[in-house]
Amino acid sequence: MFDWLQNLLLPVENPSVTQSIVAIMLAIGTGIFLGRLKLGKITFGVSAVMFTGLFLGHLGYRIQDGILDFIRDFGLILFVYGIGLQVGPSFFSSFRNEGLKFNILAVSTVLFGGLITIVLFRLTGLKIEDLVGIMSGSVTNTPGLGAAKNTIEEIKNSFPNKTFDDPTIGYAITYPLGVFGIIGTIILSKLLLKINPEVEMRKFRMSKINQELPLIHKKMRVTNPEYFGKTLHQVIKDFGHEIVVSRLKHSGSDAVQSPTLDTHLRDRDVLMIVGLESHLDEFIQKVGRPSTDLFIESDSDIRKKNIFVTKPSAVHKKLSQLDLYNTYDLKVTRVFRAGREILPRPSLELFYGDILRVIGSREAIEEAEKIIGNSEKKLLEPDFLSLFGGLLLGVILGSIPIVIPSLPVPIKLGFAAGPLIVALLISRYGGISFIHSYINNGAIYFMKDFGI
Template sequence: MFDWLKLLLLPGEIPTVTQSIVAIMLAIGTGVFFGRLKMGKITFGVSAVMFTGLILGHFGYRIQPGILDFIRDFGLILFVYGIGLQVGPSFFSSFKNEGLKFNILAVSTVLLGGVITVGLFYFTGLKIEDLVGIMSGSVTNTPGLGAAKNTIEEITNSFPDKKFNDPTIGYAITYPLGVFGIIATIIISKLLLKIDPDEEMKKFRMSKINRELPLVHKKVRVTNPDYFGKTLHQILKGFGRDIVISRLKHSGTVAVKSPMLDTELQDRDVLMLVGLEKDLDDFMALVGRPSSDLFIESDKLMLKKNIYVTNAKIIHKKLSELDLYNTFDLKVTRVFRAGREILPRPSLELFYGDKLRVIGSEEAIQEVETLIGNSEKKLLEPDFLSLFGGLLLGVILGSIPIVIPSLPVPIKLGFAAGPLIVALLISRYGGISFIHSYINTGATHFMKDFGICLFFAAVGIHAGDGFYDNFIQYNGWLWLLYGCAITFIPLILMVIIGRFIMKINFLQLVGIMSGSYTDPAALSFSTNYLDSDIPIQTYAQVYPLVTIFRIFVASLLILFFS
């Protein structure tokens, strides 16, 4: 009576489309469930989907090859694109601060893994394609495996008589080692170094405050006679640093206005300033002293409001082009973008989804709302045209063959690096034509988690298929030993050098570890284990360069040593 249900839910040797979908749903559903269970203070989160997939694959669950490839690649594309949009605004600016240091450490780890692989090639006598598979699995790098397989295919097309082993076998055997190895290293290093995540978070915030100083507002009373009768334009030009004077109140009155650049200062005027704290303190020391006047903060005549940029005609225009003050008698005091607070310089270009904090009369604010858009409902609605346009550009970039002189086959960035680089560029520059960078936070988190669940389910079920038989046939314990060298030697050196020599915050170091091994499972675990999103930031800072280097190293090893 229930044969149809058994056929649907139980594994089959040649799965139908429906059975393939059921296998994916089972892997994701059970993985998410077990990922929420706590073992002490440890939860695996969505990374548990990878391991439930392995178990299901071992017990006979299968996915049709075409569906498997689509689910795996599409999931990876969604995941890396979401990460790129999330951290793009800070990715390029990070190279002015710690990003260069992080990438040097991460890329050095990649190169060290390649050197160890070459050493194993000469020491063990294994074929290079087997070792590249072991290396790709040990560092959980699917794009590297794909690049190796593509290189082998290109060489085989050019030299039909040359035979290669399948690097996927070594990848499948060592992939679980790579995932558990990074997670184990994170746990053990946290225990040995006696890391307190809360303390590390405090240190990170302090370093960020010192590195990326927040904007503040202060009140100053003008008491220096040298500035009486001078215009704000003269004073600000002479000061030479970016600050905003958002309000002005003359002494003895309660009227507050937004001053123009030709406004002349009078004795005991009170000004409301916005800018970096040190700049404001220096300016206050020049013109007068701190004020405790409360009338200047009154919103009776001057209203303060946040306005969102949603009008397509305003996107990529500069504040100086809009000229809001002279046109509407309204002043922009701050701009909020992707969690960052930006001083509204005239040259600042507006992006879709920017939040402007403005001060002015109620009538002026209403007029500017009509101009700029301010449709929060529009921001909540997913813009699929923009999203899939960006994904398409990422796939195109990842598919471009890169021809390197003296190499017989071209190299491609693949579906991991291509969409990530496009997302970083779109997020950095606000978009390309109709493709913009803004996606609300909830949608970004959903896209990342949904994508990585699809990827883990597909990879896990595929790797679990024949895992035991391949393990026995190819002396899996020995291959795991070789994989341990590739996994743990670079990781241990990274922790030692990163923590004790480069003095990197542990929360950031964990992100570099996960990013260096392009391991979303370790990233997902670390954010749950350490209860912090900081690893995501450093993961994304090193992921693009690391992915590119992983692809090149895997391809070059096949080309040079096959």
């Protein structure tokens, strides 16, 4: 009666498409469940899927070759593309800080691993493709395995009479050792070096706060006669650091306004200023003194709101082109992008998904929303055109043959490097035409975890 269920769930030597899909879902579902279980303070996460797959393969479960190739390559593409979109905004800017050091360290690690592989090849007599799989598995480098398999396929196409071992076998053998080795090294290092993870995490968070220097706002009163009668443009230019004056209230008045660069300062004016804390303190000391005025925060005619950039008419436009102040009497005080705060310079180019913090009247904000968008619902909807358009560009880039005279076959970036480079560039420059860089965090985490 239940023969159909047995045929569907039990291992067979020549599986159908449906049986192959069931085997994949069984490995993923069981692996994710086991990955959530705790062994002491340790969880294996998505790595447990690998162990589940090994066990199911031992029991005799098989997957059709075509489906296996598609799942493996498509998963790799999703993984590296998701990584590229997530780190793109900070990847290039990090070279000005510690990013260069980290990249040099990463390249050195890869070169050292390659050197060890060559030495083992000379000493052991093992095939190079087996050693590449062993190296990839020992450091749990799935994209490296994908690149190796793509290279072998290209060589096979050029030299059909040659045979090569499958590097996946070496990868599967050493991957568990790589996972346990990394976990063991972390535990051993913590014990030997007497590291307290909670203390180190607090130090790391404090260092990130000091590096990123979040934007804040402060109130001040103009008391330095040197700046009476000068425009905000003159004062800020003389100051030398980038700050934004979001609100202004003249002395003796309860009316709060959003000033322009042409607004003249008067004696005892109260300003709301936005910028880095050190710059604000220096500006206050130079121009006046701190203020405790409450009217500048409580004015009923002036509102503060975050507006999402979702309309094509605002994407890739500079703030100076939108000219929100002269058009709608709105002041942009901050721009939020990929978790970072950016000071709104006139030359700043807006990307899809950016958040503008504006100050102005309710009517002005409503008018600005018509050209900027402010559709949070639209950001939650998956944009498949951008996603698959970017993936297509990545696959095309990874498939371009690069001829090097000393090599027997052209080299290609492959499914690992091609989509990664495209994702980094799209994320850095906000997209290409209809392909934009914004994908919500939930979708990115899905791409990374499902892909790996």
